[in-house]
Amino acid sequence: MSGDNAKTGNFAASKKRGLLSKVLDALDRGSLWVGMGALVIIVLQMGIEVILRYAFNIAIHYLEMSCLYFVFYVALIPMGAIYRHREHLAVTMLPDYLRSHHKTTALRTLTLILILMALAFATISLYVGITQTHAHILLKTTYFEELWAHAGRVPIIVTFITIPVGFLLFLIFVLEDLVKSVRGVSE
16 A cells, blocks of 8 residues: 555656656756667677678778767767766765765855856856857868768768757756755755
8 A cells, every 4th residue: 555655656746847847857868868879879880890890801981980979979968967867977075074974054065166167167168069069060161071082071060069969958957956956955
């Protein structure tokens, strides 16, 4: 019976969640799937490249370059979701010390400072990403134009678009963290 209540409680809690929370969850899941999909593509392409190179003495340079492109997708797109889940590398010695000595005001202040630093980093990076992407769109730049004549030209926007998209998602999740921290909501 208590299991039924728990299920009912979870259902009620999920119904209470707002549209913004559902959108953030969808962005979270979507960005993680994009990152995982790009990682799968990298692994498959590198496997094919290794087999072709060592078994048949054939090298397809486009596979190497596309793997480099997909590294941007693996690193930048899921960055906000990784921050949201606290799966990033973090030094927790000072927060753990403050928590163990019940210094809640200092811990809250430190948390706000760290969130504001992440907010500044995300904002500056988003601005730089947008300006660089816009500049490359205007220039219609391609990667290694001289070297890629035989493989077709890949627009640099394919890679550069990950910078503003990744940092926009990161900024959204940092803002969510800031709002939760100011409200005093803990995970």
